[in-house]
Amino acid sequence: MALKIVKGSIDRMFDKNLQDLVRGIRNHKEDEAKYISTCIDEIKQELKQDNIAVKANAVCKLTYLQMLGYDVSWAAFNIVEVMSSSKFTYKRIGYLAASQCFHEGTDVIMLTTNQIRKDLSSPHQYDTGVALTGLSCFVTPDLARDLANDIMTLMSHTKPYIRKKAVLIMYKVFLKYPESLRPAFPRLKEKLEDPDPGVQSAAVNVICELARRNPKNYLSLAPLFFKLMTSSTNNWVLIKIIKLFGALTPLEPRLGKKLIEPLTNLIHSTSAMSLLYECVNTVIAVLISLSSGMPNHSASIQLCVQKLRILIEDSDQNLKYLGLLAMSKILKTHPKSVQSHKDLILQCLDDKDESIRLRALDLLYGMVSKKNLMEIVKKLMLHVDKAEGTTYRDELLTKIIDICSQSNYQYITNFEWYISILVELTRLEGTRHGHLIASQMLDVAIRVKAIRGFAVAQMATLLDNAHLLTGNTQRNGICEVLYAAAWICGEFSEHLEDPMQTLEAMLRPKVATLPGHIQAVYVQNAAKLFATVLRKHEGETDSHAAQETSQLLIDRLPLFVQSANLEVQERASCILQLVKYIQKLQQKKVEVAEEVTALFAGELNPVAPKAQKKVPVPEGLDLDAWINKPPSESESEDEKPKAVFAKEEPKHSRSRHTEVDEKELARRREARKREQANNPFYIKASPSSQKVYDAPGVEHIPVVQIDLSVPLKVPGMPMSDQYLKLEEERRQKEKAERKKEKKKKREKRGKERKADSGPESEEDIAPAHQVDIVTEEMPENALPSDDDDKDPNDPHKALDIDLDKYPTVHWFPVQKSSKHKKKKQKKEKEEKEKKKKKRHHHHHHHSNAGGEDSVQNGTVEEEEPLPPMSNYFLLAENSYIKMVYDIQGNHQDESKVVVSVIFENKSDSFLKSMEFNVLDSLNSKLQRPEGAGAHDSLTVPFQLPPGISNEAHFVFSVQSIVMPQKLKGTLTFIVKSDESSTHEKLDFKLHFTCTSYLITTPCYLYDAYAKLLESGDLKGSSLRLEGINMPFHHLLARICFHHHFSVVERIDSCASMYSRSIQGHHVCLLVKTSDQTVSIDAKCDEPSLLGNVLDEIKQTFSKC
C-alpha cells in the first residue's frame, strides 16, 4: 500500500501540472491547437489512472482548457470522481471544474446528490462551503428539490461562514424549486436580524432579489427593512435596502412618505457616492409614485436635482454618467425642474465619452418644449456636422427626428423649419437612415396640409439635384429620400410651380441607376405629374406644350420598360401605352386632361399603423365559422357545383348589374352611408379626430421668402437657421404685443395687478402656421393597447407566491380561482391609468358621458362592454363658457383634495383673464399662493381661443371629511372679440361629495382585508337598491369608477370591495345581487362617512 502511494507520487512528478501546461501553451504559440490536443490526450491517460491526485491534476488542467474554449464535458464523470475525494484539496478542484462546466443538461449531475448531501453535512466547514459554492452554480430542479431541506438546516449553522452561504444559495434553490419558498421564508426572514453582518447582508440580498420580481408579496416586510435602514451601517446592505424600497414605493404611497425624511438625511450625511446616488434614485422613485400634482415635495425634488447637478459637473465620468441617468428619471415626472439645467446637459453633448453623450441625448428628448425646440435642434445639427463616427452621427440623426416628431409633432411650431431640417439632413453622406428621413417627409407632407406647398417646392429642388444625393456611392442609404420626394411631388403636384421641370427631372436617364423600388415610384408619379401638366395646358388654345409633354414621356419611358426590376417594368409599360393612347387623342384635338386626372383622383388619408389590428370583431361574427358550407363528401352533392360552370350563370349576374339604374345606385349608396354611419366599426374620416391648432395672431407671421433656385447649400447660414431667427423675432413681436395688451387692460381696470412678465408659458407660443395635423385614423372603438410584454418563461413568475397566507373568513365570497382577481385588478389599473392620462391631457374636449375621452372599459370581461362613463360633472354653464369638474383626493396629504375643472369656450370670442374664486367655509378652503389674501381669486393659467377647452387644477384643504359640502364660487373672465371686450362672470356651486374623499386603493393583501373586518373596529350599515337592471360587472365598474372603490374579490353575483379615505378611514363593501335587487353591506370606521357614501351610491344608481 505504502509502495503504491510512493509510486503514485513519483508518477506525479513526471506529469504536467497546471503551471507546466500554461507554460507549454505559451511556448507553442505557432501550433497551439496541436500542442493542446496532445495535452488533452495526456489528460485522458491521466484520468484513466486510479490515483486521485493524478485525476485531480488532470481535472484542474481541464478547467484551464475550458476557459480557452475547449469543451470538456466528456470528463464530467471524472469531475464527479474528484468531487467525491475525501481530501479538501481535490474536492475543491472537482467542485470548481463542475461549477465551470456543469449545467442542467449534464446527465452525471444526478449522481452527485448523495455526495453533495454528504459534503453539506461534513464536520469541516470548508467542505460544506465548497459544496455550497459549487452547487450555487449548477443547481438543477432535481438537486434543489432533494437538497432544499439540508440547505435550510444549514441556514441555522453555528458558523456564520456557512450560514451566509446557505442563505445566499436559497435564492437559487427558490428559482429552481419554487415550492421551497413558502416553508423557507420564515427562516430567511429571521436571518435579516442575524447577529453576523455578513449573514444579514446575504439575507437582504436574497429578499431584494425576490422582491424585485414580485414586490407586492414583500410589502409586509417594509417595517423590518425600514428598521434595518435606520440601524445598519453597512453601505452594501443600505444600498440593497434602498434599492428595494425603490421597487416597493409604487405599491404603497404611505411608505414613500415615510422614506423621504431618512433618505434626505442620508443624502446630506453620507460620504459614499454609491449610497448617495442610490438614495437620490429612490427619492426620485418615491416622488414619482406620489402624485406630482401636489406642491409640497418640491424641496425634495430640488435637493435631488441639485445633487445630481453636482454629480454631472464632477470630473469623474462615472458620476457624470449616473447623474444623467437619474436625471432622466426625474424628467418623466418633473420636467420643469430638469429643464432649468439645460445648459449643463447641452454641455455634456460635447463630452468625449460616447456613453455620456448618448445619455445627454436621451435627456434632451424629454426637455424640448415649443419654446426651445428650434434652439436645441440647431445645437444638435452643429454636432451632426462635427461628429466624426457615423454611428454617433446616425444616433444624432435619429434623435433629432425623434425629438421633433414626438407626441404627434407637439413641439413643432413651424413646419417649414422642420422640412428644412429634414432637407439639411439629406446632406449627410453614408447615413443608414435615409428611409427614416423619407418617412418623416411623407408623414409631414400628408398630415400637415398647410405645409404641402412648401414641401412640394423643397422636394422638387431635391429631385432636381438628385445627383448630389446619389453622388459617388451607389449604395448610399440617403437616396431613399428621393422615394419620398418623388411621391410628394407627384401626389401633391397641384402645388408645383413648374411641374414640367420636375417631370423632366424625374425622367433623366440617371434615374435608372437608382434602386428599383425608387424607380417604380418615379415612374408612377411621373404619370401623376403628366396629368397635372395636361390640365394646366388644357385651357390654352395652343396644344403644343401638352403634346410635347406626351412626347417627352414616350421618349424617356422605354428606358424604364427595359428595367430588370419587374415593378418598374410593369408600371413603365402600362404608363407608356397610356401616354401613347393619349397622344393619339391629342392629335385628334380631344380634351383628355379631365380623364387623365381622374386616374389619380381622391385623397389618401393616413391610417394608424395598428388600426387594422385594433378593429374589434363585431358581435355575432364568428371568424372560424364557414362562410360557405364546407364541401361535403357525399356523391350526390358533387353534381351541383358543376352548375356553377354553366355558361349562362355569370353572364346573367353581370347583365343584372349593368341594369341597375342611377336611381337604384343612389338609393343603395344612401343606404350604405346610413349603415356606415350607424356602424361603429366602419373607418371613416371623422372631422372630430382632427387636432386643431388654432393660431391667434396668424397675421403676424412673416412670409418666408426662400430663394429656391439656390440648391441645398445656402452659403453662410443653413436654411433652418433662418427660421430660428425669424421665429425669435416673431416671438419677440408677439410678446411685445401681449405686453401692450396687458398694459391696456391694466389701464382700463385702473387697478394694479401683479406684473406677469416672467418667462413665457408654453400656451403663449402660437404656432407660426395654421396647422392642421391630421391624426392617424383608428377604428372608433379600437381595443385599448394589447401590450402584454411579460415573458411567459420568466422563472420568477413561479416565485409570485403570496407569503402571507389567506385566512378563511366568512365575510368573503368563497375563492374559486385567483384568475378573476387578477383580471379585476388589471382592469382597475387600466382604469386608473386612463384616468391619469386624462388628467395630463390638455386641449382636449371633455363632454359628458359619450365623449371621445370618457373612460371605456369592459375590455377585460368577456361579457358585453360597459357604457362609457365620465366622472366630470357639470359645474356651471352660460353662453360663453362651460365648466365641468371632478374632485380627487390623494394619500399624500390627508387634508387636501384636487378639483380639476375643464373650461370649455363655447363662444366665437377669445376668453381670457379667467379668475376662479370660491367662498371658503370653515371646513374647506381653496389653497391660495403664499402672500395672497383669504378672499383673493386665483388666475386660471391659460386663455381660451374659441371652441377650445383646457383643464386647470385647484387644491383645496379640508378638515372633516365625514360630511358632504357645497362651496359657492364665481368665475370672472374677459370676452374679447374683434370689436369689443367685456367682463363676464359665472356663479357656480362646487359639491364636495364624501365620495370625492375616497381614493381607489387596491387591497393587495387579503390578510389585511380579513383582519380589518375581523377586528370589530368597523361599524356596519347596509343599503338595498331595487330595480337595478344592469349586468353585475357594470354595477361593480360603476361603483369602482364613480365612488373610487376597487374589487377585492368577486365570485359570481357577489363581490367584496374596498376603498380608503384620504384620512385613512377604511370602507368595505359586500355587494350581492339577485334578480333586480342589489344589497350592499358596508363597514367603515366612521359611521357618518359611511352613511353619506351609501347615500351617494344610491343616488348614482337612481340616476340610471
Added chain:
Amino acid sequence: MIKAILIFNNHGKPRLIRFYQYFAEDMQQQIIRETFHLVSKRDDNVCNFLEGGSLIGGSDYKLIYRHYATLYFVFCVDSSESELGILDLIQVFVETLDKCFENVCELDLIFHMDKVHYILQEVVMGGMVLETNMNEIVAQVELQNRMEKSEVSDQ
C-alpha cells in the same frame, strides 16, 4: 445579480471567466470577444459603464469594468446591482488579489487561475455578492490554503 465576470488582458486573452448562467463554450468565447471589442476601444478617461453587449444580457444588463495596467476586469450585472457598488467591489477584489499574491501582476493570474477562482468564490457566489469585507475574504482564503498545505504534508 451578476451574470458573468470576465478578466482578460489588453489583447483579449481570457485570464479568468466565470459565467453564472449557462452558455456553451463557443458562445462563451464569442461573448469574451464581443466584450473585449466593446471595452478595449474606450479611452481610459471615460466612464466605466457600458450598455449593451448583444450576446449577454439585454436592456436590463450593464457591463461595469475597470482597467488595471494590462488587465480588464469586467462584470456583467443587471439593474438590481448598484453601479458604483460594483465598481467598489471590483476594487475590493483586485486589492484582495494583491494581498494574496503580494503585488499581483498578470503572470500570477496566468499561472494560478485556480487560486484566483478560489478567491473570487469568497467574494461572489452564484452571481450574488457574498462578502465585501476584504479582511474577511483574505482570512477565509488563507484558512483554506492552510488546510490544503496540511493535506499535502500529510501525504
